[in-house]
Amino acid sequence: MSSASVNYKRVLLKLSGEALMGDLDYGIDAKMLARVASEVAEVVNMGVEVALVIGGGNIFRGAGLVQSGIDRVTGDHMGMLATVINSLAMQDALEKQGMLCRVMSAVKINRMCEEYVQRRAIRHLEKGRVVIFAAGIGNPFFTTDTAGCLRAVEIGADIVLKATKVDGVYDSDPVKNPDAIRYESLSFDEVLEKNLQVMDATAIVLCRDNNLPLRIFNLNDVGSLPAVMKDRSIGTTVIMGDK
DSSP states (O other), X not given: OOOTTXXXXXXXXXXXXXXXXXXXXXXXXXXXXXXXXXXXXXXXXTTOEEEEEEOOTTTOOHHHHHHTTOOHHHHHHHHHHHHHHHHHHHHHHHHHTTOOEEEEESSOOTTTSEEOOHHHHHHHHHTTOEEEEESTTSSTTOOHHHHHHHHHHHXXXXXXXXXXXXXXXXXXXXXXXTTOOEESEEEHHHHHHTTOOSSOHHHHHHHHHTTOOEEEEETTSTTHHHHHHHOTTSSEEEESSOO
């Protein structure tokens, strides 16, 4: 299908591990996995090249493990492995949608997935394959948000799409404050100055310094991912300069 009607040529979609839980309290909801995969497939069929980074919080979260007494480095390594589990699950779901897909890990797990190589990742995308980047950046103390922004810069993505449970960025918690105001757009400096918790500061600075736009939208709205490709008013966009 022609990409003339869409806004982007290449995107990186950042999913939290919790997004895959659906209505479950832990693990992966097969129905939610299939729905996300179907929307990714729809986007690919629009002519958009898609890369993904998926967190591991539905299985293990390094920071939470540290609070329970586990060494931080060990906890982060466990979290990286959780992202590999989610990535393999998403690969399977995408293949069931008829998509060609590659999981590329920042740590060597050659029996299960490819090692991340920037040029190879770009080549996969150019061939129409969905690429899932697993295991963060391969180092502890860095979040999957930072990993997503780093990979997006490396592959020359047009934008980072962060899928969340709310329809954008608000001036306060919309769950606690019914009068919270949603921002249509923000600058990276505003996000940092107002401490809006869009992503961790390292990820925001990485996007800002590389002039890489960021869009936050609600994944729970069915069809939201394909809609984002054409409608710039969905969610909140974070860009350089003033709003």
